[in-house]
Amino acid sequence: MNKTWNNKAWFLVLPVLLLVAFSAIIPLMTVVNYSVQDTFGNNQFFWAGTDWFSDVLHSDRFWDALVRNLIFSFVILAIEIPLGIFIALNMPKTGIGVPVCLVLMALPLLIPWNVVGTIWQVFGRVDIGLLGHYLRILGIDYNYTQDPVDAWVTVIVMDVWHWTSLVVLLCYAGLVSIPDAYYQAAKIDGASRWSVFRYIQLPKMKRVLLIAVLLRFMDSFMIYTEPFVVTGGGPGNSTTFLSIDLVKMAVGQFDLGPAAAMSIIYFLIILLLSWVFYTVMTSQDAKS
Amino acid sequence: MARITLDHIRHAYGPKPSTDKDYALKEVHHEWDDGGAYALLGPSGCGKTTLLNIISGLLTPSEGKILFDGTDVTHLSTEKRNIAQVFQFPVIYDTMTVYDNLAFPLRNRRMPEGEVDKRVHDILSMIDLSEWAGRKAQGLTADQKQKISLGRGLVRSDVNAILFDEPLTVIDPHMKWVLRSQLKRLHRQSGFTMVYVTHDQTEALTFADKVVVMYEGEIVQIGTPVELFERPRHTFVGYFIGSPGMNFMPAAVSGSALVVGDQQIPLEGQPLTAPNAKLELGIRPEFVRVAREGMPISISQIEDVGRQKIVRASFQGYPLAAVMSEDTEIPADPRVTFEPAGLNLYADSWRVEAGGQQ
Numbered sequence: 001m002n003k004t005w006n007n008k009a010w011f012l013v014l015p016v017l018l019l020v021a022f023s024a025i026i027p028l029m030t031v032v033n034y035s036v037q038d039t040f041g042n043n044q045f046f047w048a049g050t051d052w053f054s055d056v057l058h059s060d061r062f063w064d065a066l067v068r069n070l071i072f073s074f075v076i077l078a079i080e081i082p083l084g085i086f087i088a089l090n091m092p093k094t095g096i097g098v099p100v101c102l103v104l105m106a107l108p109l110l111i112p113w114n115v116v117g118t119i120w121q122v123f124g125r126v127d128i129g130l131l132g133h134y135l136r137i138l139g140i141d142y143n144y145t146q147d148p149v150d151a152w153v154t155v156i157v158m159d160v161w162h163w164t165s166l167v168v169l170l171c172y173a174g175l176v177s178i179p180d181a182y183y184q185a186a187k188i189d190g191a192s193r194w195s196v197f198r199y200i201q202l203p204k205m206k207r208v209l210l211i212a213v214l215l216r217f218m219d220s221f222m223i224y225t226e227p228f229v230v231t232g233g234g235p236g237n238s239t240t241f242l243s244i245d246l247v248k249m250a251v252g253q254f255d256l257g258p259a260a261a262m263s264i265i266y267f268l269i270i271l272l273l274s275w276v277f278y279t280v281m282t283s284q285d286a287k288s
Numbered sequence: 289m290a291r292i293t294l295d296h297i298r299h300a301y302g303p304k305p306s307t308d309k310d311y312a313l314k315e316v317h318h319e320w321d322d323g324g325a326y327a328l329l330g331p332s333g334c335g336k337t338t339l340l341n342i343i344s345g346l347l348t349p350s351e352g353k354i355l356f357d358g359t360d361v362t363h364l365s366t367e368k369r370n371i372a373q374v375f376q377f378p379v380i381y382d383t384m385t386v387y388d389n390l391a392f393p394l395r396n397r398r399m400p401e402g403e404v405d406k407r408v409h410d411i412l413s414m415i416d417l418s419e420w421a422g423r424k425a426q427g428l429t430a431d432q433k434q435k436i437s438l439g440r441g442l443v444r445s446d447v448n449a450i451l452f453d454e455p456l457t458v459i460d461p462h463m464k465w466v467l468r469s470q471l472k473r474l475h476r477q478s479g480f481t482m483v484y485v486t487h488d489q490t491e492a493l494t495f496a497d498k499v500v501v502m503y504e505g506e507i508v509q510i511g512t513p514v515e516l517f518e519r520p521r522h523t524f525v526g527y528f529i530g531s532p533g534m535n536f537m538p539a540a541v542s543g544s545a546l547v548v549g550d551q552q553i554p555l556e557g558q559p560l561t562a563p564n565a566k567l568e569l570g571i572r573p574e575f576v577r578v579a580r581e582g583m584p585i586s587i588s589q590i591e592d593v594g595r596q597k598i599v600r601a602s603f604q605g606y607p608l609a610a611v612m613s614e615d616t617e618i619p620a621d622p623r624v625t626f627e628p629a630g631l632n633l634y635a636d637s638w639r640v641e642a643g644g645q646q
């Protein structure tokens with residue numbers, strides 16, 4: 001067969017190409033550029049090779065932040081995914097309850113990140129915050145500005161409050177697509193509640209769960225705004241995640257070289273972990 | 289195994305039924321014998337699935353009671369009723385293998401693994417999927433899925449009844465025939481009460497000892513295939529069963545004869561009918577004789593269907609079909625007679641019994 005080459009097609013791809021170039025490739029190359037050079041201002045650059053990378057990889061500060069990130073993402077997934085599934089399973093399927101629940105669920109998702117942070121920052125304050133104040137009255141010694149554990153709990157509860165809805169809505173979409181006949185057959189077959197979940201509901205939710213896990217992982221691994229607003233990375237460095245550290249380094253200390261190297265490492269870690277999640281969760285499909 | 293009694297069952301899906309129209313099931317009052325093979329026959333939307341779901345307990349009827357061997361089970365759960373049901377829309381558990389799909393109802397009831405294995409293998413060979421036992425059920429074709437769904441209904445040996453809701457719709461004709469014969473054999477061996485829902489009359493007539501014909505939420509007749517053919521109790525049965533269906537034409541009674549247009553057709557006795565009832569004469573095409581003598585007709589078309597031919601004609605302005613063997617000659621000036629044995633009179637769609645009583 002003879003293919004006719006039509007070079008006009010390139011014009012159709014061009015806008016997308018330009019958009020991606022300006023939004024992703026060029027900024028990324030700038031970062032790469034900074035990461036392999038040293039500068040003392042005045043636009044003078046010196047070749048630094050992989051020095052910045054080895055500096056970053058040998059600094060405790062980087063590893064500590066990375067470990068915090070991993071723990072944070074793990075805890076977030078371990079809470080939000082099961083909780084989201086649980087709520088979705090218990091949401092009404094018909095009647096007036098459906099729109100009510102959906103709107104309630106969607107509310108936290110509509111609030112801007114920094115506002116969420118501010119809400120919880122105020123909510124948790126021990127002097128004027130509703131939560132902090134009453135925890136004090138209940139006799140719980142709670143203070144997120146001084147106790148690292150309290151700071152972590154606050155940040156995690158805030159994220160759960162903010163993002164569990166996303167998991168709920170995705171799972172709910174999967175659940176309502178299951179025809180009634182499946183539940184009827186399960187009754188006839190004498191299936192237990194657990195079997196219904198394991199063999200009917202979970203398989204139907206698998207695809208949306210994959211999306212939920214990926215989104216929640218990437219998002220929680222890149223978390224910046226909320227802990228920055230609430231704790232500012234403290235007390236001490238206890239809630240200083242990679243992104244917060246990165247901004248401190250690049251904007252606060254103006255260490256562009258190490259910050260650029262760290263950005264790239266950070267980017268690669270997210271890419272790698274997302275790929276691992278995706279591969280693991282889709283490998284079963286491929287087998288059958 | 290159980291005798292199933294449906295005691296004045298009515299069902300409406302809506303909340304507050306007032307008129308007859310609100311009921312998906314108008315009134316079902318009747319008994320299925322223990323060990324019987326029944327076919328539930330009727331057009332789409334007449335309430336067959338609704339009735340099955342009421343028997344299996346997936347639905348609770350709005351009114352009436354249901355009894356198994358005389359015990360009221362109306363408010364018993366599906367599981368406690370111990371019924372197997374095969375659904376119209378084939379349900380398979382995607383993530384399980386074919387084998388595990390079939391073993392599922394048994395394992396849920398804690399049957400020992402050894403017995404499970406034996407039952408599952410029996411069913412696998414019956415539905416001809418032995419080689420597929422270890423495969424994930426997900427990628428199978430529609431007819432294989434339907435077979436698995438059927439197999440899951442057959443795998444238990446301790447059920448009160450097995451209900452089949454149009455179980456073979458996507459299976460090819462030959463396999464359909466094979467499976468149906470196996471169901472019949474299984475029925476004879478096991479003695480389960482079986483209810484087989486279909487809208488295909490051939491399927492119903494070949495499977496069942498007794499055919500239950502439903503129409504607009506009502507059971508209009510229960511009978512053997514012969515009874516349904518010879519003495520349809522309701523015009524719908526006459527029309528729905530047989531190919532072509534029964535001929536109907538408006539009629540009037542005059543003494544002991546029926547009057548259609550300007551023709552008189554003598555009856556054996558004088559039928560008693562309500563004064564304002566809408567009367568119809570019904571006669572199967574098989575009982576219509578076209579020859580040189582009798583009442584005048586005009587033939588519009590002759591269809592050759594293998595060893596028989598179907599004559600389409602007009603009698604007193606009403607369409608009339610006749611079935612005759614292929615070698616019957618049709619005269620140039622055709623006339624028609626009705627065999628007395630095939631004459632039926634209907635008042636408001638219901639058959640008027642010979643001898644008088646309605």
Ligand SMILES: Nc1ncnc2c1ncn2[C@@H]1O[C@H](COP(=O)(O)OP(=O)(O)O)[C@@H](O)[C@H]1O
Nearest residue numbers: 301302312330331332333334335336337338339
């Ligand atoms: N879940 C339901 N909700 C409301 N109406 C229904 C429902 N299921 C069936 N119906 C109605 O009840 C009638 C009988 O349906 P069904 O029992 O499914 O008929 P069949 O199985 O004979 O095709 C139909 O008019 C149908 O629209």
Ligand SMILES: [Mg+2]
Nearest residue numbers: 336337376453
């Ligand atoms: Mg149906």
